[in-house]
Amino acid sequence: MTTRERPTLEAVARRAGVSRATVSRVVNGSTTVAATIREAVTRAVDELGYVPNQAARSLVTQRTDSIALILPETANRVFSDDLFFPAIIRGVGTELEAADKQLVLMMTGSEAGHHRVERYAVAGHVDGVMFASIHGADPLPGALARRGIPVVCSGRPMNAGTPVPYVDVDHAGGVAAAVRHLIATGRQRIATIAGPQDMVAGIERLAGYTGTLREAGRPEIVVAGDFTRESGIEGMRALLAREPSLDAVFVASDLMAHGALLALREAGRRVPDDVAVIGFDDFEISRYSDPPLTTVRQPIAEMGRTLARQMLRLVGGGTELPEPVVLPTELIVRDSA
Amino acid sequence: MTTRERPTLEAVARRAGVSRATVSRVVNGSTTVAATIREAVTRAVDELGYVPNQAARSLVTQRTDSIALILPETANRVFSDDLFFPAIIRGVGTELEAADKQLVLMMTGSEAGHHRVERYAVAGHVDGVMFASIHGADPLPGALARRGIPVVCSGRPMNAGTPVPYVDVDHAGGVAAAVRHLIATGRQRIATIAGPQDMVAGIERLAGYTGTLREAGRPEIVVAGDFTRESGIEGMRALLAREPSLDAVFVASDLMAHGALLALREAGRRVPDDVAVIGFDDFEISRYSDPPLTTVRQPIAEMGRTLARQMLRLVGGGTELPEPVVLPTELIVRDSA
């Protein structure tokens, strides 16, 4: 390994026969530099392989041009075959790349991880922090915001304290469409496997189910899951044990819906003949499951893009907070209902 | 948002009635500070919510205490239901956390991304760079190493140029075990759906297949895939068209194997009665597919841990390069073969 000394601005300046200030101007794209000098500097930069020292630069500019995206989950959850995070990341990445900002991903499954992220951001490693999802009344977004660090969230924060801009989707609306579809196709006993009630997505999807059924004067049959396939399997078994006569189930995530399909097969029920199933997310699995899942599509990449745009406005010196954004959802009908 | 001014060392020093040097000592855990003073400083730090400015600190220490893990893929590939990357990340995360280093994830699906990572590292944003996988003869690891930046790779680099420490698994050994299992259970015409031939994993798994069959004097039947489920479906269809009499197939990844299962069902072949299928990876899907897949398990999290340990040795001032490490693989027999 060639532990070559990194050249400094000074070295480039000497080589090009100009002052450090001029080199700095060229490197930062100032237009007020004579063409010949600019060229000489550029050549010196190339020859030396000069790259500005980020620490020195940040020290004076107070910027790093990189932005953190926090995945408040363990690696297993982040990368399950649930493609929520990838889609968010893709959307965020697209916008940030266009703005020439570096995206830094951080996973914080643990309490300790939370603290490290806070220090990381406060220490000035990044110019702003985006949350890819929010659990319960997570205090971190508010804490960072109070520290003066630009913060935006994907998913409405349940925490009322410090206002933080966010982007979310119309969970309840999508669920209502799903449940109405079930009612319209003649289903009588419509159950649900709900998501975790410490997340807005879990709460609002359940609310959508409850509200729509209540409106239609139908009974509610609810069990709770945690968005994992395993919990979908268990949830379906529990539902079947409690209400053997059910003929439809709205499952709050595709992964859980896939689990439900597995449990239904195990119990000898045909889908959709005996039991209709509708999921939520429109992940890949919903197209490859047997049968393919009717589900609710949410524009996740668009969420990511919106999130990034809000952040860019914030770090771009915008003084007022961006307004929250709620994106529409859409029922995708396949074979399971 | 309270854009409160961040307190500096100076502010803490004034408040505690000591010099900046002393505050610095306390903050950095020096033992040569009187207990009473240390306490006064600590109190001042807490009251002011002081967090050291990372840029200023890095400028003098030449360290950032954070390390990058490069995922040289697009978001879609990184987070497919292929759980390779999550497992690597988990392993790396565990070790780094213990060493109090911050893990920074970066995805570089594009050419442009590659450049940005190089600049990012050379600019001193991180102390070292780990690659979670390697495509073809990627020049980036070598380029960074030549720049004097600590580099380690998961997957043997195909690039001979600059030597870079790496950790990999015994692909060929695992495949050989799989193929021998197929032979031992009486299969006659054993085909394979290979992985991409621009990656060591693809090449060596194919080599394991070819070598073992040749040794046994059996014919080789090969089609190429790219580790995606879709390519598994197509590969299996192609195989069936070309060699309708085949009775076994070794598929170079579980995701492709799942696709093969789908194609086999579509063609009316029973697994394992008509055709035996063995995958590679032991991802979650192999337990939930129908039937569950016989597959080759690789200790991915262990790879991640080893990778991190190599890196820590490097940034810890170790002068000599860590030796490459090759971890063992293991055949996991389930119902598909």
Add this chain to the structure above:
DNA sequence: GTGAAAGCGCTAACAG
């Protein structure tokens, strides 16, 4: 055991 002082490498006024 503690303080004073000298930079780390860069940018940003401010002159010229």
Add this chain to the structure above:
DNA sequence: CTGTTAGCGCTTTCAC
């Protein structure tokens, strides 16, 4: 249009 100068906030000798 270019150079000089003054720091950004911190660590680290070196005296005391």
